Amino acid sequence: MSFAADCKQELCMIENKRACCLKAECYGLLLFSKCFSARESQMVCENAAVARRVAEAAAVSAGVYAEVRSQLRRKNIGAYAITIPGEAARIQMIRSFGHDENDVNLHIHEENLQKDCCISAFLRGVFLICGTVTDPQKEYHLEFSTPYLHLAEDLVAVLHRVKAAQLSPSIARRKNSYIVYIKESAAIEDFLTLTGAVNSAMNLMQIKMYKETYNNLNRVSNCETANLDKTYSAATKQIAAIALISDKVGLDELPADLREAAVLRLENPEMSLREMGERLSISRSGVNHRLRRILEFAEQLGSPEESLAEQSVFEVEEKLHAENAKTEEF
Ligand SMILES: [Zn+2]
Known part of the structure; x- marks a missing residue:
């Protein structure tokens, strides 16, 4: 009915x-x-x-x-x-x-x-x-x-x-x-x-409450997705830059603090700046500063978009492992 x-x-x-x-x-x-x-x-x-x-x-x-x-x-x-x-x-x-x-x-x-x-x-x-x-x-x-x-x-x-x-x-x-x-x-x-029609009025109220809760949840989750997307696209850019450095001159060319941040980012593409800061025992803005310097370093070598932007994290990681393996061999 x-x-x-x-x-x-x-x-x-x-x-x-x-x-x-x-x-x-x-x-x-x-x-x-x-x-x-x-x-x-x-x-x-x-x-x-x-x-x-x-x-x-x-x-x-x-x-x-x-x-x-x-x-x-x-x-x-x-x-x-x-x-x-x-x-x-x-x-x-x-x-x-x-x-x-x-x-x-x-x-x-x-x-x-x-x-x-x-x-x-x-x-x-x-x-x-x-x-x-x-x-x-x-x-x-x-x-x-x-x-x-x-x-x-x-x-x-x-x-x-x-x-x-x-x-x-x-x-x-x-x-x-x-x-x-x-x-x-x-x-x-x-x-x-x-x-x-008291029961019908109560049904209407319940439906309204359900709709409002659902809409609020949806809004929150859209917002979270947007934030995740933002983190992820920033990380993608950083990974492309790190890959470019690794490819052209090798990560050993980076100062020790930058290399540390670069490796952590490569291994954790979805990690937030705060989490990276905890792992590196530095502040969030400290992490941000290191990643910006990595981007600048890469920019001097050429545009990451041109060469390695499309290279997947997996490929870059594999390369890094291969490099490490080589070092171990010698
Ligand atoms: Zn009356």
Whole structure:
């Protein structure tokens, strides 16, 4: 099941304990459904629990029967068609929320959500019928969709009225609909908690924490790799220089302190300056100074890039061993 379906499933399990909240949720469910009209209309809903909740809302709040028919849509996705049969029943439902069936522009009637407790119930109803939330693994996005501009604007105002959280809703146009959306992860988490999808809110929080930890680890490891690369490319340059000296004049031509550093570097291409300093019993900057002098020494002999830059450490080492062996022979 998708993250949105899980949320809706969880929200549909909630029982409204107060009559005021029950009415507010029913109002949200019906006002933002396609059935809130005196004309005959049908709305299709993919979620069985939500379809049931709409029918219950019509019965409980307005004493009206809503028909839910199961349909099979393309790709075998189940869907439910909801209708309220009979014009008289539809008018009764509209009037029960203080609306007039001849209203051209739909607005949210504030008298249906007088108390603070009713706002969460109302928002739950609205989210169930016309809302969705993207899987937080992909992105943080929660939205409501309605064909009516005034309803979208009023919904933004209600979202701003929530005292417990900063939901920061925005509004956008998409084809023939108005989209009210929330982008910020903390705001989405607050919205889910507020409407009662506590487990989904916790899942979102966990996914967010996991993503942040993973990103931080990634950043650290990229940084470490970059540092390693830096050490390694400096070492490669030094080895090329040492190889050039060894090839042209022999390492014995180097002063003793430089030869010592050169051999240590050849044997340990990945060793840091600090580690080399420990081995040579000199400071880090002392090692740096010796290696710079080796590079200068090599520069006087010719560019290491030209002759030996591509020679592998292994080859150079082999050569060094061969030289040593020769010395031993004599
Ligand atoms: Zn209430």
